[in-house]
Amino acid sequence: MKALTRVGQTLLAPVLAVLIALVISAAVMLAIGVDPFRALEVMVDFGDTPSQQTTAIVVVLNRAVPLFLAGLAVAVAFRMGLFNIGVEGQYRMATVLAAGAGAAVSLPAPLHVLVIIVVAMLVGAVWAGIVAVLKVTRGVSEVISSIMLNFIALGLASFLLTGPLRGSEPGASIITTEEIPESGWFPSLNGVFGAIGLADPPRQLYGFLLVALVVGVVVAVVIKRTRFGFDLRATGLSASAASASGVNARRMVLTTMLLSGATAGLIGLPDLLGSNHTYGTEFTSGLGFLGIAVALLGRNNPLGIAIAAVLFAFLDRAAVPLQIAGIPSSVVTIIQGTIVLAVVVANEVSRRITRRQAESGSAVAPPSTGDGSTGGGQGPDGGPPPDGPVGTGPALTNATGAAGRTSPTGSTS
Amino acid sequence: MKAAALLLAGSLALAACASDEDTSGSGGSGGGDSSEMPQIGLAYDTGGRGDKSFNDSAYAGVEAAVEAFGGTAEDNIQELSPNSDASNRADLLTQLADQGFNPIIAVGFAYGDVIGEVATQYPDVDFAVVDSTGVDVADNVTGLLFAANEGSFLGGVAAATKSETDHVGFVGGVETPLIQSFEAGFTAGAQAVNPDVIVDVQYISPAGDFSGFNDPARGQVVAQGMFDGGADIVYAAAGGSGTGVFQAAAASGGRAIGVDSDQYETVGDASLQSVIMTSVLKRVDNAVEAYIGTVVDGSVEGGVDVVNDLSTEGVGLSYSGGFIDDIQSTIDDYTQQIVDGEITVPETP
Numbered sequence: 209m210k211a212l213t214r215v216g217q218t219l220l221a222p223v224l225a226v227l228i229a230l231v232i233s234a235a236v237m238l239a240i241g242v243d244p245f246r247a248l249e250v251m252v253d254f255g256d257t258p259s260q261q262t263t264a265i266v267v268v269l270n271r272a273v274p275l276f277l278a279g280l281a282v283a284v285a286f287r288m289g290l291f292n293i294g295v296e297g298q299y300r301m302a303t304v305l306a307a308g309a310g311a312a313v314s315l316p317a318p319l320h321v322l323v324i325i326v327v328a329m330l331v332g333a334v335w336a337g338i339v340a341v342l343k344v345t346r347g348v349s350e351v352i353s354s355i356m357l358n359f360i361a362l363g364l365a366s367f368l369l370t371g372p373l374r375g376s377e378p379g380a381s382i383i384t385t386e387e388i389p390e391s392g393w394f395p396s397l398n399g400v401f402g403a404i405g406l407a408d409p410p411r412q413l414y415g416f417l418l419v420a421l422v423v424g425v426v427v428a429v430v431i432k433r434t435r436f437g438f439d440l441r442a443t444g445l446s447a448s449a450a451s452a453s454g455v456n457a458r459r460m461v462l463t464t465m466l467l468s469g470a471t472a473g474l475i476g477l478p479d480l481l482g483s484n485h486t487y488g489t490e491f492t493s494g495l496g497f498l499g500i501a502v503a504l505l506g507r508n509n510p511l512g513i514a515i516a517a518v519l520f521a522f523l524d525r526a527a528v529p530l531q532i533a534g535i536p537s538s539v540v541t542i543i544q545g546t547i548v549l550a551v552v553v554a555n556e557v558s559r560r561i562t563r564r565q566a567e568s569g570s571a572v573a574p575p576s577t578g579d580g581s582t583g584g585g586q587g588p589d590g591g592p593p594p595d596g597p598v599g600t601g602p603a604l605t606n607a608t609g610a611a612g613r614t615s616p617t618g619s620t621s
Numbered sequence: 622m623k624a625a626a627l628l629l630a631g632s633l634a635l636a637a638c639a640s641d642e643d644t645s646g647s648g649g650s651g652g653g654d655s656s657e658m659p660q661i662g663l664a665y666d667t668g669g670r671g672d673k674s675f676n677d678s679a680y681a682g683v684e685a686a687v688e689a690f691g692g693t694a695e696d697n698i699q700e701l702s703p704n705s706d707a708s709n710r711a712d713l714l715t716q717l718a719d720q721g722f723n724p725i726i727a728v729g730f731a732y733g734d735v736i737g738e739v740a741t742q743y744p745d746v747d748f749a750v751v752d753s754t755g756v757d758v759a760d761n762v763t764g765l766l767f768a769a770n771e772g773s774f775l776g777g778v779a780a781a782t783k784s785e786t787d788h789v790g791f792v793g794g795v796e797t798p799l800i801q802s803f804e805a806g807f808t809a810g811a812q813a814v815n816p817d818v819i820v821d822v823q824y825i826s827p828a829g830d831f832s833g834f835n836d837p838a839r840g841q842v843v844a845q846g847m848f849d850g851g852a853d854i855v856y857a858a859a860g861g862s863g864t865g866v867f868q869a870a871a872a873s874g875g876r877a878i879g880v881d882s883d884q885y886e887t888v889g890d891a892s893l894q895s896v897i898m899t900s901v902l903k904r905v906d907n908a909v910e911a912y913i914g915t916v917v918d919g920s921v922e923g924g925v926d927v928v929n930d931l932s933t934e935g936v937g938l939s940y941s942g943g944f945i946d947d948i949q950s951t952i953d954d955y956t957q958q959i960v961d962g963e964i965t966v967p968e969t970p
Contacts (some may be wrong), residue, residue, distance in 0.1 A: 260719055267712050316844060366827035370796075378969070381730035381753055381799045383828055410742045411715075479708075489829045490731050492708040524704050527714045531701050541705075 217562070221507075225554035229547040236542050242535050251526035252535045258407035264525060266411045272514075273420045273478040273520035276501025279506055279513035280427055281332075281472035286352075286508045287431060288444040288464050294339055294354025295472040297361030298497025301343035302332040303476030304385065307487035308373040310480075311386035320392040325419070325477060332473020333466045335361060340465035344458040350465070358496075369487065376488070394419075414482035423471060428510040430467075438484040439466060472496065501548045507555065520544060540578030659916055662722030664713040666729030667831060669702035672861045673887040674880060675905060679728045679751060682909030685738055687790040689910075690917055694732060707831075711735040718743040724916045726909060727751065730799055736762055740923075747921055749912050751905055753786050754926050764926035765908045769799070769901075770806030771959055772936030773858070774966045776878050776901040777810020778955050779938060780854040781818045782948050783876070783898065790821040790847035792840060792866050795833040798969075800824070803858040803880070803901075805970040812965070813955070821847045821855075822970070831838035833862060840865030848873035854898065856880070864888070870896040876944075881905065885941035900939040906937060932960045 234244040254264040285292035306328035342348040375386030396412035431437040442450040506513030527537035650857045665676050686826050687697045717725045724747035733753030740748045740759035748762045755764030782787040793800040811818045826833030840862030844855050856878040857866035870877040879900030915921040929935020958964045
């Protein structure tokens with residue numbers, strides 16, 4: 209009976225969230241004169257020919273890989289109550305330097321790719337490490353310092369791109385770094401389609417998908433099955449309690465931010481190693497901010513983040529067919545925003561129910577979520593919503609702002 | 622979480638089914654009945670329609686062409702805008718091609734990165750890309766280029782001639798090579814009239830951060846700084862951020878120069894209209910319309926660039942509002958010198 213209640217509680221939040229989001233989205237669509245069922249039909253239509261259908265799958269997966277990594281990077285910090293808004297800057301710095309390093313060296317294929325990955329992870333970790341050092345030595349809120357560092361990273365990446373690392377010829381409209389030689393490219397997974405009897409699409413499926421899966425499993429194991437992960441989660445649930453039981457809060461902040469930054473460093477690599485082979489002025493930006501939404505939606509759980517990333521990628525792809533069907537593509541933004549908002553609300557509701565039960569003493573229920581994003585509330589107020597250059601819309605910005613108000617724990621104090 | 626997983630798996634399964642069954646739904650729109658009238662696909666860059674400038678100008682050209690050939694905007698034009706981080710540019714072009722649109726016009730140099738790959742996959746479709754080259758990209762891609770530096774030169778001439786403080790300004794949206802060619806032309810033009818003129822140059826955002834094309838608030842701050850520093854005419858080569866420059870001009874009693882479209886006509890605000898002295902036109906509309914013409918009559922050849930400059934009237938100044946009517950002879954004089962090759966306008970600052 210107890211087990212059943214627990215399962216019910218775990219399921220309650222996401223089911224509520226999805227239901228609420230669907231109802232609100234449908235209502236908004238009706239209000240702007242769009243038939244919600246028609247919109248849904250268009251969104252799930254992957255095309256007529258087998259090749260179009262597999263292309264659509266590739267588009268969704270290729271978009272999901274960086275979103276998944278971004279969500280992971282944010283979630284690692286979230287789990288211990290740190291709000292790393294700096295993922296954006298961390299991956300930008302990592303990508304531009306990794307692209308530069310990749311173009312500068314010449315190595316046999318697997319080693320070359322490995323070097324690029326290691327450089328990206330190191331740069332991401334160092335950039336996030338600045339935030340951690342500021343926090344443990346000077347008590348600077350990581351929310352503030354990581355936002356500030358985003359601007360510095362943007363300017364620095366631009367300087368590196370237009371200055372020392374510039375590889376495109378003068379006068380070209382798109383400035384890029386030197387192209388990474390072919391030994392540094394990550395092979396695509398298109399062979400898989402043939403192997404399982406699907407049409408081989410013209411678009412390349414990023415091989416980095418495999419790396420992302422490995423990273424996801426490693427993060428899951430570290431958080432759930434190691435001493436470090438236990439300390440991390442304990443600090444996220446109650447910094448003072450963890451500290452009292454012997455967890456070194458300073459060291460935890462430092463290691464967690466390094467881990468989060470190293471993961472963030474990988475975000476740009478699917479695009480860099482899979483298709484662009486250069487970092488340039490047109491390189492996808494804003495993934496770090498989207499990662500916050502993805503982490504929230506996935507409730508900071510690697511499996512949940514994977515699902516959230518695929519869902520976001522699926523919705524993103526749908527924006528194009530929606531426009532062709534004469535439906536405003538902002539429908540997608542509305543759905544993304546309401547889903548994230550609904551998840552935040554649902555998490556909070558389920559947390560309160562759990563707490564009330566615990567308080568009444570009827571059950572020794574553990575906190576139902578166990579993720580940093582809803583557990584806190586005792587820390588300093590979160591910073592302003594990230595005013596990124598490419599927010600997905602006001603709804604998302606609000607959602608991330610809400611997270612900021614509940615996550616920090618002030619574990620150093 | 623399991624429920625979400627199930628739902629998602631369900632929706633993906635649905636997706637597979639739906640796409641198998643529904644073969645008539647979306648394919649129909651692109652097919653087209655009349656063989657004469659092309660179905661035109663138009664892919665914008667970030668900013669999209671409603672920027673009162675570049676993208677709107679491209680649409681105006683397509684609309685004019687469609688009407689000239691007896692079609693309607695509703696039936697014959699499909700516009701697409703990218704997602705917020707513009708990571709799906711290639712997908713926009715692919716989807717347009719899959720839906721049977723031909724020709725497909727990509728608006729913005731950012732498409733230069735991806736159009737080659739897509740065009741190679743659809744050899745029977747004609748592609749055009751505005752502001753980027755079609756040479757050595759693919760055999761079916763035409764580049765529609767503009768000598769933005771020449772138009773900006775005339776803007777510099779007008780600014781320096783009209784300036785009472787011998788101090789003008791240039792606000793660039795993003796520090797990209799394209800906008801730098803605007804700056805180079807503007808500075809050269811101003812100095813051609815008055816070698817001692819002070820030209821303030823500032824960009825709203827650095828290369829790699831495209832927010833500068835769509836941030837009127839920061840445009841206003843930057844321009845206000847120039848007006849406060851003594852400049853009386855500021856050229857806004859900043860896409861959607863130009864509105865902020867106009868607001869700063871109105872607030873300081875200065876004047877501004879618009880870009881791409883005739884912004885005196887498109888700004889849609891009487892108080893701002895009076896500060897727009899002229900606009901450096903980039904006739905994207907004419908170029909796009911002419912391109913569609915070549916597609917319809919079959920004379921289109923891919924793998925080439927169509928360069929629109931002063932000699933083809935692809936760039937120039939607008940005279941709406943009559944603020945620079947009195948110096949038209951000076952402008953015409955410089956125009957002639959550039960066309961004749963007596964003046965070579967630099968492309969980089």
